[in-house]
Amino acid sequence: MTAAENAEEARAYDPREIQDKWQERWARIEPFRADDDPDDPRERFYLVDMFPYPSGDLHMGHAEAYAIGDAMARYWFLRGKNVLHPIGWDAFGLPAENAAIRRNSHPADWTFANIETQAASFRRYAVSFDWTRRLATCEPDYYRWNQWLFLRFYERGLAYRKGGYVNWCPKDQTVLANEQVVAGRCERCGTEVIRRVLTQWYFKITEYADRLLADAKALEGNWPDRVLTMQRNWIGRSAGAQVHFTVEGRDEPVTVYTTRPDTLYGATFFVVAADSALAADLVTSGQRPQFEAYLERVQKLTDIERQSTDREKTGVFLGVHAVNPVNGERIPVWAADYVLPDYGTGAIMAVPAHDQRDLDFARKFGLPVRIVVATDLPDPAQTGTATPGDGVLVNSGPLDGLSKVEGIKRIIEILGERGLGEAATSYRLRDWLLSRQRFWGTPIPIIHCPSCGEVPVPEDQLPVLLPDLRGADLSPKGVSPLAAATDWVNVSCPKCGGAAKRDTDTMDTFVDSSWYMFRYTSPGYDGGPFREADVDRWAPVDLYVGGVEHAILHLLYARFFTKVMQDMGLLKFGEPFTRLLNQGQVINGGKAMSKSLGNGVDLGEQIDRFGVDAIRLTMIFASPPEDDIDWADVNPEAMVKFLGRVRRIAADVAAAGAPGGAAPAGADVAAGDVAAGDRALRRATHHAIDEVTRQVESHHLNVAVARLMELVTATRRAIDSGPGAADPAVREAAEALTVMISLFAPYTAEECWTDLGRAAADGPQASVGRAPWPAADPALLVQESVTCVVQVNGKVRDRLDVSPAITEDELRELALATPGVSRALPDPASIKRVIVRAPKLVNIVVA
RNA sequence: GCCGGGAUGGUGGAAUCGGCAGACACGGACGUCUCAAAAGCGUCUGCCUGAGAGGGCGUGCGGGUUCAAGUCCCGCUCCCGGCACCA
Numbered sequence: 001m002t003a004a005e006n007a008e009e010a011r012a013y014d015p016r017e018i019q020d021k022w023q024e025r026w027a028r029i030e031p032f033r034a035d036d037d038p039d040d041p042r043e044r045f046y047l048v049d050m051f052p053y054p055s056g057d058l059h060m061g062h063a064e065a066y067a068i069g070d071a072m073a074r075y076w077f078l079r080g081k082n083v084l085h086p087i088g089w090d091a092f093g094l095p096a097e098n099a100a101i102r103r104n105s106h107p108a109d110w111t112f113a114n115i116e117t118q119a120a121s122f123r124r125y126a127v128s129f130d131w132t133r134r135l136a137t138c139e140p141d142y143y144r145w146n147q148w149l150f151l152r153f154y155e156r157g158l159a160y161r162k163g164g165y166v167n168w169c170p171k172d173q174t175v176l177a178n179e180q181v182v183a184g185r186c187e188r189c190g191t192e193v194i195r196r197v198l199t200q201w202y203f204k205i206t207e208y209a210d211r212l213l214a215d216a217k218a219l220e221g222n223w224p225d226r227v228l229t230m231q232r233n234w235i236g237r238s239a240g241a242q243v244h245f246t247v248e249g250r251d252e253p254v255t256v257y258t259t260r261p262d263t264l265y266g267a268t269f270f271v272v273a274a275d276s277a278l279a280a281d282l283v284t285s286g287q288r289p290q291f292e293a294y295l296e297r298v299q300k301l302t303d304i305e306r307q308s309t310d311r312e313k314t315g316v317f318l319g320v321h322a323v324n325p326v327n328g329e330r331i332p333v334w335a336a337d338y339v340l341p342d343y344g345t346g347a348i349m350a351v352p353a354h355d356q357r358d359l360d361f362a363r364k365f366g367l368p369v370r371i372v373v374a375t376d377l378p379d380p381a382q383t384g385t386a387t388p389g390d391g392v393l394v395n396s397g398p399l400d401g402l403s404k405v406e407g408i409k410r411i412i413e414i415l416g417e418r419g420l421g422e423a424a425t426s427y428r429l430r431d432w433l434l435s436r437q438r439f440w441g442t443p444i445p446i447i448h449c450p451s452c453g454e455v456p457v458p459e460d461q462l463p464v465l466l467p468d469l470r471g472a473d474l475s476p477k478g479v480s481p482l483a484a485a486t487d488w489v490n491v492s493c494p495k496c497g498g499a500a501k502r503d504t505d506t507m508d509t510f511v512d513s514s515w516y517m518f519r520y521t522s523p524g525y526d527g528g529p530f531r532e533a534d535v536d537r538w539a540p541v542d543l544y545v546g547g548v549e550h551a552i553l554h555l556l557y558a559r560f561f562t563k564v565m566q567d568m569g570l571l572k573f574g575e576p577f578t579r580l581l582n583q584g585q586v587i588n589g590g591k592a593m594s595k596s597l598g599n600g601v602d603l604g605e606q607i608d609r610f611g612v613d614a615i616r617l618t619m620i621f622a623s624p625p626e627d628d629i630d631w632a633d634v635n636p637e638a639m640v641k642f643l644g645r646v647r648r649i650a651a652d653v654a655a656a657g658a659p660g661g662a663a664p665a666g667a668d669v670a671a672g673d674v675a676a677g678d679r680a681l682r683r684a685t686h687h688a689i690d691e692v693t694r695q696v697e698s699h700h701l702n703v704a705v706a707r708l709m710e711l712v713t714a715t716r717r718a719i720d721s722g723p724g725a726a727d728p729a730v731r732e733a734a735e736a737l738t739v740m741i742s743l744f745a746p747y748t749a750e751e752c753w754t755d756l757g758r759a760a761a762d763g764p765q766a767s768v769g770r771a772p773w774p775a776a777d778p779a780l781l782v783q784e785s786v787t788c789v790v791q792v793n794g795k796v797r798d799r800l801d802v803s804p805a806i807t808e809d810e811l812r813e814l815a816l817a818t819p820g821v822s823r824a825l826p827d828p829a830s831i832k833r834v835i836v837r838a839p840k841l842v843n844i845v846v847a
Numbered sequence: 848g849c850c851g852g853g854a855u856g857g858u859g860g861a862a863u864c865g866g867c868a869g870a871c872a873c874g875g876a877c878g879u880c881u882c883a884a885a886a887g888c889g890u891c892u893g894c895c896u897g898a899g900a901g902g903g904c905g906u907g908c909g910g911g912u913u914c915a916a917g918u919c920c921c922g923c924u925c926c927c928g929g930c931a932c933c934a
Contacts, residue, residue: 183931229851230929238933258934271934311932338932348934356848357932428933551929621872622859633859635873642872644887694863703861706871720888789867794915796867823901835914841866845914 015611015643015748022750023123031767032077032128034084038537042082046538047073048517048577049127050546050554051088054114054136055095058121060586060593061547063603064629067619068583068701069545070127071743075696077128078739078773084538085128086520088135089115092143093509094172094188097440097474106470107440111138121604125612126746128769133523137512138440142519144463145529146511147445149561151456152568153203154446159434161454163199165275165342166433173476174437175200177508178430179234179553184302192302195275201435201444201505205560209235209427212559215575223580224626227551234552236428241412243349243421245270245322247282247333254278254322257344257426260351261415262407265396266372267349268362270322270333271315273341274298282333284319291316291335298337306337313338313361324349325420326411327397336361344426352386359386372396373404432557434508439466439474439481441506449493449500458494464502480504513554514561517541517576529570536572544577547585548626555580581699584628586619593631601631613745614639620744621705643748645712646741649719650752653734656725677729678722679780684714685733686780692740693776705744711737731756736774790815791843792824808836815842 035042049069052062073085089111096107103110115136122129135142153159167176169186175198180187205212213235216228240259247254256270272279274295283291294316298306305311315336322333331349338357339348352362352369359380362369369381373391380386393399398414399407415421435444443464445457457464467488474481482504483489493500515529521538522531540562555577562576585592588599606615617639622629688711695704715733719725735756742749746769753759753768760766783804788811790798798820802811812834815821825831825846833845 226851226928233850233930236930236933240934256934260934306932308932313932336932338934340933343933350934355934357934360932426933428930548928624860627860630859633873638873641886648887700861702859703871706861709871716888787867791866791915794866794913799867833914835866837866841915843866843914 015613015640015647015745016608018747018751019124019612022126022747025750026126026767027123027131029762029764029766030131031764031769032073032083032085032130033132033764034086034130034538035082036534036537038533040082042080044538045076045081045083045543046521046541047076047083047085047543047545048520048541049085049087050544050550051090051513051516052118053093053095054089054091054111054118055099056114057117058125058603060601060603060606060631063125063606063615064586064619065545065547065583066122066125066127067616067744068581068625069543070616071620071696071701072543072545072581072699073128074743074746074769075773077769078742078771080772083128084133084520085130086133086135087119087122087127087129087131088133088516088520089118089137090509090513090516091115091136091138092441092506092512094174094438094440097438100440101474106468107474108138111136111440124607125616128746133520135516135519135523137509137516140463140465141524141526142516143442143512145515145519146442146507147457147462147464148459149515149529149565150442150507150511151445151459153564154456156564156568158204158207158564159201160204161199161201163197165195166198166200167193168196168198169193171476172438173478175433175435177433177510177553179432179510179556194302195299195306200433201503202431203434203560205432205557206427206429208560208563209237209429211563211574212556213237215559215563219575219580222578224548224582227548227555227580227582230551231556234429234556237425238427239423239425241408241415241421242345242424243325243415244419245325245349247320247322248330249320250282254282254347255345255421256347256349257424258349260354260404260408261411261421262393262396262399262402262404263351263354263372264324264326264349264411265393265399266351266353266370267324267329267331268352268368268370269331269350269358270347271336271339271350271358271361272318272333272347273339274315274335274337276341276346278346279318279335282318282320283335287317287319291318294335301337313357313364315361315365317365325418326414332367334361334365342430343428353380354386354388356386356388359384370395432508432510432560434511435503435505436508437478437480437504438476438506439469441509442511443482444503444505444507446503447491447493447500448503449496449498451498452493452495452500455493455495455500461494466506480506482506510554510557514557515565517544517558518565518571532570535570539571540573540575541577543579543581545581545583548582551582581625583625584623586629586631588631590630590632606636610636610640611643611747613643613748616746617643617705617744620701622702624702625699642709642712643745645716646737646745647748647752647755649712649715649730649734650738650755652719652725653731654755654757656730677727677732678718679729681714681718681722681727681729681733683780683783684711685729685736686776689736689740689774690776690781693773696743701744704740708737708741739768739771739774742768742771786839788815788839789841790818790821791841792821793846794843795824797821797824802839804839806839808838811838811842812836815844 049066073083076083091111096111099110100107150159167181169176169191171189171191181193186193216231238259241261242255242257244253244255275298315334318333318335320333321330350358352358353371354373372395374394375387375391377387390404393402393407399410412423445464447455449455467485489501491500491502518530518535518539521534525531558576563574565571566574588601591597593600614636618634618636622634688707691707692704718730738749738752749768764770785801786804788800788802789796798818800814830846832847835843
């Protein structure tokens with residue numbers, strides 16, 4: 001193709017036509033393979049995009065997330081780093097199972113078909129993945145290490161089985177972790193969750209609560225504040241005291257947890273959670289019928305009903321009295337559902353004057369209210385509004401006259417001396433319930449033996465493979481479908497050899513995603529979850545990109561796993577993700593895209609219409625990465641036009657270069673080989689390089705694109721009405737533009753790079769993705785003249801073009817002589833002060 | 848209720864340290880090229896006022912600090928997100 005034809009083709013640029021060609025080329029030259037060679041001198045950079053769940057093809061949300069992550073990965077490649085940018089699939093989980101039930105097929109079929117679809121879409125979307133490392137968590141050589149890690153947790157007492165209240169989704173017929181219950185509903189299907197008593201497996205994340213909290217401090221500035229805040233709230237550490245009460249007719253004390261032990265003298269009754277073992281234990285035989293009737297009512301409530309704060313208080317007297325340990329007072333013991341069985345000790349001392357919930361209860365059942373904190377607020381017993389704040393303690397024996405803080409300190413001393421209580425902390429965080437009664441997950445590697453109890457599957461028998469169960473009924477029955485695979489379930493006990501049964505539950509898929517970022521460093525390794533040298537070389541992840549919806553689920557679990565693996569000596573660090581970038585969502589018309597609203601936008605259709613580059617650029621330019629994008633507000637057509645302008649610049653430069661006399665391809669303009677040419681354009685180019693570099697590093701990708709648009713305008717002007725396309729400064733601009741735009745529009749950038757004659761014939765360097773990032777020449781960043789603003793009383797009245805080196809005195813004099821100042825200031829005698837901030841601003845203050 | 852975050856033109860958004868508010872786009876208007884259209888290229892586009900030069904107003908509302916406030920301080924309103932009977 002001649003240069004003229006090339007320019008003609010560029011004029012009719014259709015960004016879609018070039019896609020196939022480059023996809024084939026990239027697959028062949030592999031420009032984005034990470035180098036594991038320890039002698040590679042380049043600095044390493046590890047960037048992970050949260051891996052997708054393989055339900056169907058990629059959608060608009062993926063398009064935004066991966067456009068952002070890819071721009072950052074490509075940037076670090078261009079900066080010459082050895083970048084690891086892997087991809088995998090979070091491939092276990094309920095949707096695969098539900099789809100299999102609907103289609104009467106196998107979850108694996110659906111899952112692997114979707115993975116292939118998504119992989120092809122990722123390649124089309126031109127994401128710079130290292131395709132040699134792809135993983136899927138449903139593959140035995142991955143989930144084997146889930147089982148291995150589970151057993152290591154088990155040995156350390158961090159995985160255990162206990163009975164108790166659990167969240168149960170009646171539709172999916174499975175238990176859910178606390179984190180998977182959103183506003184009282186199943187995170188997956190939206191059904192109201194109920195509570196059931198079941199024996200389940202847990203990870204002891206509560207043991208790490210303090211470390212998760214303390215180490216969050218170190219993430220400040222590198223993680224979004226809102227994620228850290230959400231994690232802190234979720235962990236919900238509170239400080240207070242445990243106080244031991246005696247209950248009449250019972251030998252063992254009953255302990256309560258309170259954050260206000262200073263109000264102990266104001267306790268007028270005692271409440272235990274109705275659905276706790278303690279309540280059933282304390283109730284007298286006379287009160288038992290009422291209690292049992294009440295308990296039955298409570299257990300029928302869904303979480304939503306139970307947690308509704310505006311619900312009227314309910315409860316029942318248990319027939320016994322507790323004794324306040326500090327004043328010997330007898331207070332009645334009630335059972336109520338506003339006290340939760342699994343927080344604190346499941347029992348409270350009620351101080352109705354200073355706690356709204358206790359006050360509501362007291363007023364409902366006519367229990368006494370005693371003020372022990374003096375405030376200037378009206379009597380709670382009259383108003384129904386508790387006074388929970390600070391104040392001087394009264395009616396409190398030795399605490400009288402103390403403040404809240406002093407009172408808490410003093411009462412803990414008193415209780416401690418007498419063995420009646422001690423300081424204590426409590427957490428909102430509960431242990432992570434990890435077992436699921438579903439098929440498509442990692443089998444829990446435990447064997448239940450009638451004589452030996454729980455027996456871990458020996459390591460040399462891992463992985464415990466999922467039985468095929470092809471054709472079996474996978475529909476939810478409340479018991480794992482694995483239980484029906486009798487050949488699989490019935491095994492001999494590894495300890496005693498007797499008949500035993502496998503655990504039939506599978507692991508929560510959040511187990512899979514808690515450590516996958518480390519597996520990428522050692523693809524295919526079969527000596528452990530990852531090779532030590534590899535994980536040391538790459539991890540922790542330098543930049544993690546994904547949605548904020550994982551703020552407390554995945555991100556908290558991954559942090560927990562990392563700390564445990566650090567304690568096991570598998571990792572040398574305690575935090576998995578050094579920096580976190582949350583992208584927003586793509587919505588349409590102000591609402592989340594959904595089938596029911598019929599406002600879904602299909603990514604494939606968008607790409608067919610506008611091409612990959614234009615869609616990527618639309619995603620990047622629409623808003624800062626963390627904000628939502630409303631697709632109704634954007635216009636990818638504008639990006640198609642912009643890409644055409646970019647392409648035409650390269651084509652014009654190439655065409656001008658061909659007949660001879662133009663700057664040679666490959667001349668190192670940035671280093672000063674080509675000093676001649678349009679200095680205004682050179683300054684614009686270097687200013688753009690400087691700006692784009694800084695904006696990209698601070699993740700202001702939308703602004704980086706704006707700066708590239710400015711460079712395009714300046715370059716076009718130089719071609720059309722300046723020195724022309726043959727000017728070396730124009731070539732310099734075109735080359736810098738091409739490299740920088742490759743972050744967002746890889747296809748167009750490759751095409752331009754080829755036009756400009758810069759692409760190597762073959763190998764990874766044949767891609768613009770491996771070109772050097774342009775360097776801004778500091779000499780060209782210095783402005784020849786700057787605009788100085790002249791204000792009178794803070795209002796702009798004139799402007800001056802001045803040298804950046806101008807002195808204050810010179811500038812003051814110039815400013816006072818401007819027409820704008822004379823207009824606004826007829827009488828120079830009225831000047832009170834002149835503030836000069838050379839060279840940018842003069843402010844004349846008049847009376 | 849508690850804890851975060853936010854509010855800037857018709858729209859998306861920009862604005863290191865307190866120093867030109869509205870970069871860059873979308874949308875709109877007009878021009879140029881053309882037989883014509885499209886594409887391209889260019890000009891204008893916060894509001895009010897004015898023929899124009901210019902002037903007044905202007906970053907949710909009310910105050911304050913400062914020569915100077917989108918930015919800092921105090922008090923509100925509204926919106927978004929998270930948590931929510933956690934003692």
